[in-house]
Amino acid sequence: MKVLKFGGTSVGSPERIEQLLPIINSQQAEKHLVVLSAVSGTTNDLVALSALYAKKDIEAAHAHIDALYEQYKKFVHQLFKTEEGIAEALTFIDKIFDLFYQFKNKNFTLAAERIILAQGEIISTTLFHLHLKEIEVPSVLLPALEFMLIDENNEPDVEYIREHLSQEISKYPEEKLFITQGYICKNAQGEIDNLRRGGSDYTASLVGAALQVEEVQIWTDIDGFHNNDPRYVQNTKSIAKLSFDEAAELSYFGAKILHPQSVFPARKYNVPVRLLDTMNPTAQGTLISGETTNQNQIVAIAAKDGITAIRIQSSRMLMAYGFLRKVFEIFERFKTPIDMITTSEVAVSLTIDETGSLSEIVKELELFSTVEIDNDQSIICIVGDFRKNNHGYATVVSEAVKHIPIRMISYGGSENNISLLIPSIHKIEGLRSLHNRLF
Numbered sequence: 481m482k483v484l485k486f487g488g489t490s491v492g493s494p495e496r497i498e499q500l501l502p503i504i505n506s507q508q509a510e511k512h513l514v515v516l517s518a519v520s521g522t523t524n525d526l527v528a529l530s531a532l533y534a535k536k537d538i539e540a541a542h543a544h545i546d547a548l549y550e551q552y553k554k555f556v557h558q559l560f561k562t563e564e565g566i567a568e569a570l571t572f573i574d575k576i577f578d579l580f581y582q583f584k585n586k587n588f589t590l591a592a593e594r595i596i597l598a599q600g601e602i603i604s605t606t607l608f609h610l611h612l613k614e615i616e617v618p619s620v621l622l623p624a625l626e627f628m629l630i631d632e633n634n635e636p637d638v639e640y641i642r643e644h645l646s647q648e649i650s651k652y653p654e655e656k657l658f659i660t661q662g663y664i665c666k667n668a669q670g671e672i673d674n675l676r677r678g679g680s681d682y683t684a685s686l687v688g689a690a691l692q693v694e695e696v697q698i699w700t701d702i703d704g705f706h707n708n709d710p711r712y713v714q715n716t717k718s719i720a721k722l723s724f725d726e727a728a729e730l731s732y733f734g735a736k737i738l739h740p741q742s743v744f745p746a747r748k749y750n751v752p753v754r755l756l757d758t759m760n761p762t763a764q765g766t767l768i769s770g771e772t773t774n775q776n777q778i779v780a781i782a783a784k785d786g787i788t789a790i791r792i793q794s795s796r797m798l799m800a801y802g803f804l805r806k807v808f809e810i811f812e813r814f815k816t817p818i819d820m821i822t823t824s825e826v827a828v829s830l831t832i833d834e835t836g837s838l839s840e841i842v843k844e845l846e847l848f849s850t851v852e853i854d855n856d857q858s859i860i861c862i863v864g865d866f867r868k869n870n871h872g873y874a875t876v877v878s879e880a881v882k883h884i885p886i887r888m889i890s891y892g893g894s895e896n897n898i899s900l901l902i903p904s905i906h907k908i909e910g911l912r913s914l915h916n917r918l919f
């Protein structure tokens with residue numbers, strides 16, 4: 481079996497949806513499990529709708545629903561060719577939009593928002609399933625809410641997914657094509673929840689790992705992982721092969737093509753992940769696997785925005801032990817992950833991207849140190865083979881960014897990453913300058 485995930489842009493129009501079946505058929509696996517995202521823009525629309533309901537601006541919420549309904553009505557009329565096909569799809573769409581209206585009388589909770597957000601993927605998968613039905617291609621629509629589960633810590637339960645998804649699939653021994661929703665799941669309280677924005681990639685790798693499939697394919701709008709962010713840098717190139725570790729670093733540090741957590745299940749269960757382009761299906765794309773192939777070279781650059789740097793300075797740090805533990809315990813207590821860290825004898829600087837508890841953290845740190853905060857920072861991450869015998873790369877990197885103010889540098893944390901923290905206003909220039917110098 482192969483898992484094929486198609487992102488928002490790949491299901492973004494009726495024409496794009498019509499292109500999915502030829503791609504699936506070209507795979508020649510015995511069975512295919514297709515994971516779909518919501519039509520591009522829909523999740524943002526549903527986030528906006530939820531915000532209006534939360535503000536109790538019912539009139540604006542309803543105007544928003546009406547506008548989205550018109551878009552989907554048009555979508556249905558373009559995708560379906562027969563009267564029965566159109567009628568069946570519209571009946572389904574009407575049911576979903578009736579649900580959206582129902583929230584007007586309710587106290588709008590987080591659980592309600594998650595129900596609304598889940599509809600994007602329910603719509604796209606159902607429309608694709610009905611489209612296949614109309615063209616007489618058999619397929620089975622598997623509800624992700626029956627098998628995708630996260631625990632109290634928002635961690636997916638791969639064993640649960642394996643057991644319940646296998647059960648679902650085994651009900652249809654003759655069928656070859658299965659469709660399910662990306663992104664959505666149930667949580668430990670049994671409520672509808674999701675795997676956070678961009679989470680359909682994560683769904684694909686979780687179901688691929690759970691079923692130990694031969695390959696997970698992430699179909700998107702570009703021919704694989706590029707060596708720099710194509711939104712900001714010209715002449716980027718697709719990378720043929722990446723190791724799981726390289727892909728994890730790049731996606732965590734901002735390469736939007738892949739959801740950062742999606743590498744972990746694939747690595748743990750050793751399932752290869754291939755990134756492919758729906759607009760150019762024969763392009764080779766990128767294969768992410770356990771193999772290390774990019775030796776003695778720099779592989780790619782990525783950048784992550786929205787970073788806050790915290791400098792913690794204390795005379796008590798001087799020659800003392802236990803200082804860092806005290807600092808880390810505070811971040812742990814507030815469930816705030818630290819990304820980068822550099823230390824000197826009297827101060828430590830670290831970065832976070834979740835600032836929900838920042839003021840409480842600072843209050844606690846100030847009990848034993850002085851704290852300085854820098855907002856609006858970006859981490860530029862350079863991934864390559866930086867084992868200790870490969871000298872000279874640090875010089876090349878610093879040469880490339882010598883005109884940019886650097887707040888922190890991290891080298892040696894792993895053998896394949898050099899990270900720089902710079903003010904976000906210099907990010908694009910940093911990416912371009914490094915690109916020109918390194919590739």
Ligand SMILES: Nc1ncnc2c1ncn2[C@@H]1O[C@H](COP(=O)(O)OP(=O)(O)O)[C@@H](O)[C@H]1O
Nearest residue numbers: 487488489700701702705706708709735736737
């Ligand atoms: N290093 C990179 N390589 C390829 N694409 C990247 C990279 N960094 C950012 N991107 C962006 O990621 C986009 C694809 O991801 P995304 O929009 O999430 O796709 P989908 O909607 O199909 O899931 C590309 O169009 C590209 O602009």
Ligand SMILES: N[C@@H](CC(=O)OP(=O)(O)O)C(=O)O
Nearest residue numbers: 487488517523677678679680
């Ligand atoms: N629809 C969700 C999940 C997702 O993964 O979308 P995409 O594949 O378009 O990044 C979102 O917008 O976050």
